[in-house]
Amino acid sequence: CIMGKLSSAYRQLTEGVSQLPEPFDSQYHCGALLGSGGFGSVFSGQRLCDGLQVAIKQISRDRVQQWARLPGEVGPVPMEIALLQRLVEVGGHASVVRMLDWFEVEGRGFLLVLERPPHGQDLFDFITERGALPERLALRFFRQIVEGLRFLHAHGVVHRDIKDENIVVDTRTLDVKIIDFGSGAPLKETPYSEFEGTRVYSPPEWIVSQSYEAVPLTVWSLGVLLFDMVCGDIPFERDQDIVGAAPVFTRRVSKECQSLIRWCLSYRPEERPTLEEILSHPWMEGGEAEEEEHSSLPNQSL
Structure with a gap:
């Protein structure tokens, strides 16, 4: 199975609970391609625990232009993840997309799970x-x-x-x-x-x-x-x-x-x-x- 890395925000929620990070595929279903470009590719997706419709953005490591450090993470992450994580930590805004989770997956780069308006x-x-x-x-x-x-x-x-x-x-x-x-x-x-x-x-x-x-x-x-x-x-x-x-x-x-x-x-x-x-x-x-x-x-x- 594909092993994913939980975001630091999720780790904070589960702090003190003895468990290993769950793989991406056990938490989300990745669906059809919605769009692609120089940034990577975006797919439709679904959170398995409650059926929430999400967008899943895949970013190859070789396409990352800017890197950043997140507290608690061993290696650098794309700047996009660091910026979206910062916005999550201050509560977000109704007019700005929210990042729900992110994973680093061997062979696939980084996967960002984002909210997706139903219509x-x-x-x-x-x-x-x-x-x-x-x-x-x-x-x-x-x-x-x-x-x-x-x-x-x-x-x-x-x-x-x-x-x-x-x-x-x-x-x-x-x-x-x-x-x-x-x-x-x-x-x-x-x-x-x-x-x-x-x-x-x-x-x-x-x-x-x-x-x-x-x-x-x-x-x-x-x-x-x-x-x-x-x-x-x-x-x-x-x-x-x-x-x-x-x-x-x-x-x-x-x-x-x-x-x-x-x-x-x-x-x-x-x-x-x-x-x-x-x-x-x-x-x-x-x-x-x-x-x-x-x-x-x-x-x-x-």
Whole structure:
């Protein structure tokens, strides 16, 4: 059988109990492939003790770009595990995916067991099916994402790859979760000189000088994401367009929403808002977004 390693959080729960770590296969069933990329592969899964639906992310050791140390662990673990473990230990956040467990499996690398919304769909597919979103719905999603990012930053984590593919929407509740911390890093105030995120979401300073700071990077990517939600596609495809930092709105978008997007997409990093300033922008303060009726969601015309 495949021997797994229980997370340190699980060990703490079972401290004082005389037992060996159970193998991965005795605790989880690994199902169909959901997606794959440079980060690894993600499979559907089920926790055997209670039938809970989960996502299982497999990361090969040779694909790990950053390593970290966890207390009580003999060897290093992928930075993604260390960051998600940190978030678990501070209680987590409703808009951030939670890691339930992790294992190191000989010959298979690392297996991360993650929560999976029962009616989840990534925001890229959500927009592809429905077209540009009504501003009220975009606001509902955007507020949750910004609050989730505030939580990450408050606990020393920067995601570095905010995009529609890394936001999962529960299509019944319209709640969202930020996923995929494969490009994440510990938050620091000094500039970063490496970037593993998505280029069309990267800011001008990275294109020009291969350097950026955590908050301006995050806010730029939020500007791209909000444009994507209300216009149905991202504003920039080429490096020269990113450096131009002049989004052209292809749909009717309110002046307040355009104002927020343009502020987030300011060329100079120091001129972009903070996450707190985003939340206090007039478009964001236009009242709590009400839940859209399901009948208004499917297949909105382009």
